[in-house]
Amino acid sequence: MDDVDAAFRAFVTARRPDLLGTALLLTGDRAAAEELVQRALRRARRCSPADRDTAVLRSLAAGATSRWGRLARAEQVIEEFPAAAVPGPAGPDLATALRGLAPVTRAVVVLRWHEGLGEERTAALLHRTVPEVAAEAARGLAQLRAALAPSVFERAGAERPLEERLAGELARLAAASGRWRLTAEESLTDLAVRRTGARRRLAAGAVAAACLAGVAVPLARWAPDPPAEPATLAVPAVAAPRPVEPALPAVPVLTGPARGSLAGDEPLLAALRTVGWGSLEAPPPAEREVVLAADTPHGRVALVVGTVLEDFRGVWLTGPVGARPEELVPQVPRQLGRGRPVSLLLGGPGAATLVVVTAPGDVIAVSPRLMTGPRGTVGRTYTPVGTADGLAVVPATTTRLGPALSVRVTREGREVYRSGVDWRGADPAAASVPELSSVRPGPGTPDPQVVAAALTDLAVPLGVEPAALQPELLWSAGLPLTRGTGTVAVLVARSPGGALVVTTRAGVGGSGVTCGTQTPAGTTEVASLTIARVCDVALPGLGQTDDGRWLVVTAPPEAFSAEVLDGAGRLLDELRLTDGSAVASVPEGARTLRTRDAAGRELRETPVAPPPPGPFGDFGTGPAR
Structure with missing residues (x-):
């Protein structure tokens, strides 16, 4: 296109596939990774060709270590499911271990052993000192060591140095199977649209200031990429508008002549x-x-x-x-x-x-x-x-x-x-609710109709009967609504594929809404789960508009209080938890929940999950829009 010069087009075409893999390692989320790459490429557009690679990597690192990058972790539905891996012994996998690293530690690990950068270049990209980068690298290796231990299925003598093994496994995760939202050409179109909008907001000098002198950074790999392995993904970040494709010509579908085995009768x-x-x-x-x-x-x-x-x-x-x-x-x-x-x-x-x-x-x-x-x-x-x-x-x-x-x-x-x-x-009456034990103490008994509806929401898309899910009631409480006291219930089930499935539902009798569903790894201890969800009960058939939105929080009992933070980390509200749980009004702009114990020590920081855009089953919404 006219708005993208040939040199930049060639840079995007050649470099974008590797950048997407790097961003996936940094974020753990395919949609967030793609948005991060698009933002980085837009900023690098005005840099000289020699500086573009450095500028892109700097933008990726900054985005992944910012609060925006840290909070993109909850649940996601991907369209294509990768083939199952060969079963191995129970233990931590690299994707899970990498996701558990602190953001800066994770960025150092990815830049050092996936992008193949030295300590000085990594320090410059992250605006850290070389000793700080060395300390983060050592910390990351120590935390990932267990996930990099040789499998019992590997042949004897296959032991490799830890850093070499890490580089190979990162390359494998970066190539994880899955569909990107944009093709290379669509990415260029999207960048041109973003550039047009940026002209109205930014002076050219401000963008160019982000570009520092330097040479292109080569990619380093210890070994060829092995077959792709699935990466555990999270809730997609808000992505830029997709370039509009030309509409397909209208085709009549439901019209004669008759079709089928009796069409000739x-x-x-x-x-x-x-x-x-x-x-x-x-x-x-x-x-x-x-x-x-x-x-x-x-x-x-x-x-x-x-x-x-x-x-x-x-x-x-x-x-x-x-x-x-x-x-x-x-x-x-x-x-x-x-x-x-x-x-x-x-x-x-x-x-x-x-x-x-x-x-x-x-x-x-x-x-x-x-x-x-x-x-x-x-x-x-x-x-x-x-x-x-x-x-x-x-x-x-x-x-x-x-x-x-x-x-x-x-x-x-x-x-x-x-x-x-x-x-x-x-x-619907077939959703008989087995007797559920409550993992955490809660006030009162949950409405059985709300629990049955929650189980149905899980069982139908998974293709099983409710009892096969081995459901447990994680926590429940009353919910004050204009139509009377309702129920909010958090259920945990075990899916046929091995993952846990955690769903939250609020309602009164037969009326209710699903507040959202997430799928932690099957090895997750149910008692360790921390859930922070927005339940929007101001919907037709459930309550009046005044019912509004509620923040449902349930954490391990040692959680004594919780801080509700906005996207910049500013305190919006403080909650007193009862046995680790609470239902409260949602402050405007709530993005994160930080739990603390009775001594004030921080326990965990959890994203506040918004109401879901669609049902858990990912059935589709009908005609493409």
Whole structure:
């Protein structure tokens, strides 16, 4: 593009992949790492070509050791789940150990043994003295030593020097599998947009002052990169707006001629056009279109659509295989639109059949359930399925509570749709709540309906029954609402993949909201968990606007008090904790919670997690926006 000169374009294209890996090591979070790199590249744009590499590394180090970098640690859903590693003996892994280092120590370790910098260059980038950097490096090596111990699966004689092993393992983590938000070209477009905005705010001299004389810093590696290993990621930081892609041309999806195994049965199609649509007003039979008519292993299904007063609408018609049209039961699809794919699950609980209708030529992929790893990684794997004329009919499964399935549709290589599936057989009453023991003392007994809803929110996307999660009640308390006293409950479960799953829910009886879910590593001691979450109960169906937002805190019982801090570390409020826990109003700008014991000693600093942007299951929201 015109706004990016050829030399800078070449620098970004060549250097960005390695910078992303370095930033991932510094932040432990893929989204935060990408945003950090974009900010660093924007600042380096005005530097001379000889100074750009130094300026970028300085920006990365400064961002990762700032409060912004320290607080980007909680939970994240990634779209593709990496293959499981070969099981080894229980012990600390490097990703977890690296995440536990102090920010400056972590930056020193990454710059010294991943970027291959000497102590003097590292000290200059971090604005520290050489002795300080040497001390941080020694401290980092000591704290990482246990995670770098040779595996029992390594052959005898494979022992390498500690620093060499660290460099190799850091290279492996930096190459962890996962999807970056921007391609190289999109990154350049984004930088041009940021540069335009920066012109309005910054003088050229102020930016250039950040560039110090120096030579480009070479990358150093002790050994070639081994296969990628998943890094445990956190809640994404706020990212810059993605460059707008040209819109795909509109494609009619729900239109005739009919598709499916019964598409050639004209008498049947004619009869389907006359079937009632239940409580939904239907267009005249002559104006209805049969999009699908098929027999599947779990029943007969038809999709009939039409328009009433310019409003596009339609129904699924389902029943046993061979059922007459008048015996079929209508069901209104979710998010129906002429250009939108639709999906429906037939059968279940247990074995079922998934039906997906989209445009001919589209690629349909299915994720059977949300997957978790023992280190706390969470994501979905989508597998393409066979299609014929835009129709897929594939085997599936579901529990009594609902399907864990997610369907993704791509067109010309771009995602146009991702969502859960319709199923009329879900039975919310099936969420029987086992007797839960409380890990921490709390006032009163939690509302069983709130606890059941919280378990359902976890069990459905994971594709298991609630009892299989081995749930525990971490803590609960009353919540003063305008509709009466509600319940806030924090539950801990054990996912099929090995991670812990911690969810917080607030509500009154059958009405409630999920305040958020996180997935600590499976080796985490439940009694050691510290949770700080914002519950926004000012939502329709739960309470009035005056109910507002509440800060829910539960920590080990030795936590006597807590300080609520803003993004700059300024004190906003002090909380007195009862047995380590409390519910309080949320101060504006709350970002961090620092717990202290009765003697005033600091115990832990925990990010205040905001309300979640979407459900834990990462099903998708329908048509791509």
